[in-house]
Amino acid sequence: MRSINGQFTDGISAAVYDVALSLDYSSGHLVVCSLPEEEELDRWEFSDIVVDSQHGGERYHVHQGVHTGGMITSGSQALLQALVAEGCPQKTVAGDRNPAAFILTLSVAIALVVSGIYLSLPTVSRELAEVIPLHYERALGVNIEGILKWTYCESEEAANVLTGYANLLGPERAGSWEVHITTGSTPNAFALPGGVIVFSAGAIDQSESLEEILGVLAHEIEHVERRHVLSSVVRSTILTSLWSLTIGDYAGLMVIDPNTAHNIANLKFSRDLEREADAGAIKRLLANNLPVEGLGSFLKRIGHGNSAMPEWFSTHPTTATRVQALSEASSRVQPHPALPGNGHTHTSLAADWDLVRASCVKTIEAEE
């Protein structure tokens, strides 16, 4: 190969020299000679050379070693091809040579990985939730409660009544349930990990009887007992952490931050989990001789689930579907096997309802 012109820096000073470049195949070197004297300045072994060709092919840079200072700049395609033919590695940006194929392949791969994660996440979350000890779950619930900083407005008597019913409906954790009523006119009820169940004052206000509240209470207890709440927290944490790790936002790795805490407070369970909770609630109510129609009538009134949306698209079963399912379940199910059985009667539901309903009245009036 005839000599080719280029520019050379020696890595000792910042000066740049005009040089003539040639390949010595017998010794396996790239030879650098000064111009115009053609005095040999340096020679690099082919095995030391790395070619950077990220500039659209007009110019490229030849480096001696990965981090040593010597560098040659040239625009000769003949030299580039000769160096590559001698086995000199050529650095390019991923996808530079065939961007469309690269982008398509990677996009499909990312879609497959994300789909795999999304599809396996519910199962993985439930398995992980099962192995978390109850006291850790309780501590998590207390932590979330602390972040959310709600204002509870129930009276002590109302709290005792509702907690008493919770211990009845959820004997597996009797003594560790807590039921609160928070200010807020929007009807809502949810459970935190560990057994804290919260009703909004709006839910109490829109209910017409204690039976309806007990139906919702049994439903939320079933969510907690089946670890739906905890597995949803685990799922949310995994998704948030994966996203943070992917984009490099390490601050997002905080397990519970205010945003996550609020999301937990507004969790929407899948349709299957909601059906499970509905069926389990019926069993719990039946086992304690409590009316089972309350949950259905409450849902009908509130319009829970988005009836305007096709059910297959919604995370909730439609209200009509749930009410029908509740009605069918109440006619055929047996008492919950884990519960002590029938025989417990209640004669003061009306009195208890008056107590609960009066609990946050002043707060609701103030908001209105």
Next chain:
Amino acid sequence: MSSIPSNPVSPPLITGDSSPPSTAPTEHTFQFNGKGWSFFTLMLKHIFLNIITLGIYLPWAKSEKRSYLWQNIEIAGQPLRYHGTGKELFKGYLKVAAAWLGYVGLTTAAASFSATAGIITQVVLGIGIAAVIPGIILGSRAYLLTRTSWRGVFFGFKNVKLFSEFTRLWIGGYLLTLLTLGLYTPVWGNRIHSYLTNNTLYGDMPLQYRGDTKTVAGLFFRSLPFILLTGGLYYFWYAAKLMNYQMSETYFQNAHGRFEVKGSQLLWLFLVQVLGTTLTLGLALPWVSTYSFRFIMDRLSFVGEIDFATIHQSNQTIEGAADSFADVMDIGIGI
């Protein structure tokens, strides 16, 4: 084997140097050659590898991104080169993880004794973290500079210590800024800029910043009423004047910097960055990034004579831990 003549055979290749003798000073221009599509393919690769490695690939992705950006920045026709490695950054992130675990462990242990002990521990550790922030900023900058070379010679940074004059300057300025409700900001900012620039080395030669605080403060206070009256819009015109001034007062040997940007152009860049990313849900980020780099480089240059033959290599080694800390704490340069 290397046999370099004592003087360059031809004058160092500087843009414009091959033209007939002229009284016009030599201008060393900056140029950015990166393309949106190639940056996009790189980012896509990083997203995929980050997902399947649960984020472990992140340090290598960061290194590769910097390598791509640096190699597409040319000064006077010669590219920058990035020499940092993912392994260095990964070791740094491990140290960050260890520090975080230590923080959590200490606060949890203290809180288990009493709530008061927990609070005191958090406060003490918080003060400690605040005290090392300036050192981390310095360390991060020093790491990036010592991993960057141009024309085969590495950049560097003097006085890299966890606690140094910069710590006093940074913390003191921060407190004064708070006490003066922000009015001390231009003075603090200029002193920080001066310290960082004057301690930056190319080879064995330092940059020099000769801008004075009085001019910078005057610029701020003259602009402040307009910034307030325009609801902040005039900030871009103030920022343009500040950047033009600070660059023009930055010297290297006999050359001084030049940055020619108008407020309207900065506003345009801001709109491109914000709207370009939000309206495309982040998909246009590679194009926005390359556009931003090109925007800056097209307006940046050094004017004057530089004798490159007198600039020699200096050997400086800095660990990558400070850069990793800066990244996690969001106090780095953001690349």
